[in-house]
Amino acid sequence: MSQTQNHYDILIIGAGPIGMACAIEAKKANLSYVIVEKGALVNSLFNYPVFMTFFSTSQKLEIGGVPFVTINPKPNRNEAVEYYRRVAEKFDLNIHLFETVKQVVKNDDEVFEIHTSKTNYTANNVIVSTGFYDVPLLMNIPGEDLPKVTHYYKDPHLYAFQNVVVAGANNSGVDAALETYRKGANVTMVVRSGELGPHVKYWVRPDIQNRIKEGEVAALFNSELVEIRENEIDIKTPEGLKTIANDFVIAMTGYQPDFSMLRKFGIDLPESLCPVYNEETMETNVKGLYLAGVVCGGLDTHKLFIENSRVHAEMIIGDIVV
Incomplete structure (x- = not known):
């Protein structure tokens, strides 16, 4: 596949808070990027119960240095959805919504070819930030x-x-x-x-x-x-x-990451179903393919949250620009 206007330094799968954080860091580093999201912006949060209140405080949900202001001790789902929409607007993030990634493969030039429900892309790096809310147990x-x-x-x-x-x-x-x-x-x-x-x-x-x-x-x-x-x-x-x-x-029996998708992308999944990745760089066994956010935890969905996986964005972009 030739490198066209659909070629990017980074393609990010998932427009949740951590995928957005990765895009913000990419933009700061002057790297070209696109986020491809199969549903709405912050789709998992959108599908949360309407009246849900977060366990975390608003400060721990912030990305991109943008203050999350609320008069409540802990923000609710509606406030969070609006906050992340405003962040996307502030940074003018390049997000393609309602577009499903079907396949990610590396070609002979070590460039990723990404096939979606709408078009095709090429990218030097891919970040998978898809969370765990898509597949119910x-x-x-x-x-x-x-x-x-x-x-x-x-x-x-x-x-x-x-x-x-x-x-x-x-x-x-x-x-x-x-x-x-x-x-x-x-x-x-x-x-x-x-x-x-x-x-x-x-x-x-x-x-x-x-x-x-x-x-x-x-x-x-x-x-x-x-x-x-x-x-x-x-x-x-x-x-x-x-x-x-x-x-x-x-x-309400719980959820899990889309393991079949991770396997299709070539990511190693041992018996524990915790994806293989470098904890210092977030790079998987596939060079140039990174994981970010709660998808890293496998079946242990209580291990990672927005508040303790925001750092993945800086770790990944830092490794890419080295």
Whole structure:
């Protein structure tokens, strides 16, 4: 492929906060770049629950030295989406939205050829900053493909006055249970372990504990869904099989990076599924191909966040310009 106007020093896959941070550093270094994003700007954040509050403070979510101003102790999803949009505007970032990367290969000239759903590019370097929110961890049970089942909870109003089961007891599951309960849903939490998740936000934990204690939210611990049907579900509990009426299942069972995409790009994935990369430069086993952000953590999605992976941008661009 000849190097045309679609050739860049760096092509960045993913327009999340860390992908944007990489673009800002590239711009500072006078490197040509483009961000290619399959969805909306900060697509993962856009798909977060509408009323979600971050664990991090606004200062820890800042990129590019742009202040993230909020009157709240911790910002919410709507404030974050607007903040990152304003950052993209301020730096006039070169972002191609709603364009999916299909393949990344190196040609005989050691230049990357990138094929997308809309066009083709070439680049000297590629940064993969795709996060982990795209591939839900499935329960693999009958009925999981029914329309009433979702792995992406967004707005509690949909579930008003309905029989709702929430599978999972980490932050997303607890938020979904509390918010839908407060919209009048009859909520049952189904939790595989014997307690709430260890990472539940400290200001939310007492709330859900009290709702469970008061019987306002039912909680079945050491239990799991085994079958979903149109109007009811089966739950395996320590006391045996339990069948309850059900209108919606919110399966907050977690997410994982798109491992098939990483393998397709030639990135080594050992049994642990933690991608192979140099922790000082973020370069993978493929020379010129870098990882940035939470995608680096593999299945350990609690290891990296926006606040502790912002530094990846400087590390990567620093290695490229050496």
